[in-house]
Amino acid sequence: MQMKALWWKLVILGGVTLLLLLVLLRIGWLVDERQDRQRAAEASVAAAQAGPQVLLGPMLQRSCSEEWESVSGTGKDITKTPERRDFVLSAVPAELKVDGTLNQEQRERGLFKVNGYVGEVALQAQWASLGALIPVAEHKGKLSCEDPRVMVAVSDARGLRAVAVKRGAQALTVRPGTGHDSYPHGLHAQLPDQALDQPLTLSFAIHLVGMTDFGIVPAASATQVKLRSDWPHPSFGGRFLPMSKRIDERGFEAQWQVTELATTAPRDVLAGFSLPGVERDPDAGRAYAPNPAPGREGKSGIVADTLAFSMIDPVNPYVMSDRAIKYGLLFIVLTFVSVGLLELLSGRRVHPVQYLLVGLAMTLFFLLLLSLSEHLSFALSYALAAGAAIGLLTFYGTAMLGAVRRGLGFGALVTVLYAALFVLLNLEKAALLVGTSLLFAVLAAVMALTRRIDWYAPNGRTAEQPEEEAIGTW
Template sequence: MNKNLTIKLGAIALLILLLLIPLMMIDGVIDDRQQLRDGVLQDIARSSSYNQQVSGPVMVVPYRRVMHNWKINDKNKRYDDPWEERGRLYFLPERFELDGQVQTELRARGIYEARLFHAENRINGQFSLPAQLGIKEDFADYQFDAPFLAVGISDIRGIENALKLELDGQRLDFVPGTQVGWLGEGVRVTLPLLDTSKATELAFGFDLRLQGTGALQVLPVGKSSSVSITANWPHPSFVGNFLPAKREINDAGFSADWQTTFFSTNMQDAMSRCVSNNDCEAFNARSFGVSFIDPVDQYLKSDRAIKYALLFIVLTFAGFFLFEVLKSLAVHPVQYALVGVALAFFYLLLLSLSEHIGFALAYLLSASGCVLLIGFYVCHVLRSVRHGLSFSAGLAALYGLLYGLLSAEDYALLMGSLLLFGLLGVFMVLTRKLDWYGIGQKSAKPLEFDIGAVQ
């Protein structure tokens, strides 16, 4: 390879490395804007309500137990010095059902928007309490206080209605606080005293209107749990340890149904470990639900796009170089640099426009602006409108392929591999008869500008 060609390729490689500097700066701007957006969303959630998780209901039965302490007095007679133990019994529902109807709305602060949800939940179920509450010891030593039903709600600021429990024809008022540390925040309702001498069935139901930001999750506390959620959000992201057994998603929204049992959740054992060992992580982690956050926002798409920036610059410079060697044109490194800077500015335009008009339209306008600017410039650099338009068409096709890569994430690797292989094939076909040793041995012929093809 001759010296001129080596110098030219070295200059192009150096330009590519230098263009990484503005690209990294733009990537930093994307991260900064995303963090700023996240901070604004947290502020909006702080002034309304955060993610919501419904945990419960759990029935709590406080008890006092007489503990016998037999001793021997000075007269060698045995006597009882009893003391009282206080504790609680916890029961999960035999059946738990939640039917949620969710509507979402946007709250804006400046150019940023947060998506809030309002969930109309109907919760029904049944408790099956065994005779003597399952106590195997001397039942006469136990005294029971009034039981209560506790429902954990992760952010009680989101409760939008006065909660009333329907229990066997009675309507009982909830009060704030669960009084159960491992349930966290929430509400509770005091129940009538139980007839503990026999097995008891208690059917319950209540309405819970809940506002939140981000995600709505449910802890399947029932021996059998059934959860149904419908919403007007067409981009649900199902989260948690269990996926819906059935779901339907369309442009108007989605509906999803979950079914679990104690066999799949092992919830009773997890609650026992939580109560006895204060190890509640496994209990709280068995939740599931749906996130109402856009899974792929403009910042994530912009970040994905800039990851292909180096590939774009290399392919554009390769096309430039191909015209140069095939048509014996002299393209100065400064002209390479200007085209490279225009390509880098595409990502800055894309980021700034997408914050105001959406990613798709921002991509169209940014790509169109860059193609027109580079096309106009290349027409003069290559001294031919036809060659300039051909170059612009190829660049527009690259932008179209990039948008396809960003939209079809699952097929990005396949599409990218086929693209590179196809471009390599085109380059090899066009240069199959090129005398690489002869490039640069004679000076490039300056061609007059015309609107036709260069022969």
């Protein structure tokens, strides 16, 4: 009869666990909803000011045309038709040096914070030869060309606060737009009286504003990039990691060096491929970026390579809450095991409704953690939510188990579980090891404490113990 009651209790506890699982799923949907609202806040800031920036250039362009006459027919029927071909010649630098300082400038949309940056980016580009800008007549016609121009493209031109371009000591007039079909957003400057048989050096000073992500396309034969910021938690993306970097509480400094032997960016740019986005760490959140524009002549390719970083919050409250909820079911099962073990050792019967109330207190911890973390730091939010849950469970456990000592012991077990969960959330690489070790330790403890129990005997007493001894007073 007692075995039948035990099995019915286990079935009811299984139903309670499924009910709590549904509660956890609903809280998980709420976390997803808040993450979507965070992304909507990013999109709103990007629409109102400036979004993530990817910088391409400088690159030289020269618009040319060829005029000729095509002849058709013979004798008296001969016909001459004027023809014209318009084309653009382009040249990427032989050497490109980038030196930039982009410090954080946080923006807010309601409860949501969006990381932005503002600063100066200095470019120095050198062309050893401008032979690529000399046109060749394909139809033996008359060639005419405009003065060369230099262009710099960005993802969002609204982030260009101020730009200065110099050819040697000569300041050039900066105009909006690039004149390039594939990269319409940016700036250009004409290069009047530029000799095509001489090397060229241009320098740029760009005051730039952007949001979260920044990248540079290494469209040169040799590219050197040096970036610094006061943001202490960068996530380096793109196709190349920095050759050297320094990261501390004051910020970071990183250096890249890429040659055309290692990147297809110069060829991609000359082919008119679209600007890429910045590949962000997937655990830190999806990058916001507009859809790339189609490339020249309908090409839909995207420039493959960037040198990039993202201003990622290492303790994103929604990412951390989502990770915590993934451990939620295991967390509740371990708590039920603890209650069942105390019930077995103490001889105090615990009703399934009491299990349900304990489980609800555990699940509400995750909702409390989510709501607090939107206003406070994650560590403080976790401490407050865990403290509230531990206090409630200890208070309730005292009445549920019939003794203050047992209630305090139950509270201590719950405290260990919360501490273990916090360790799991903060140890990305060792999370599996720590979690497995915790489960093994719990199983070992249960097996050690119940090793003398005769599960076929009434009230769980051992074969060697009388009933009153087996129940005891824990």
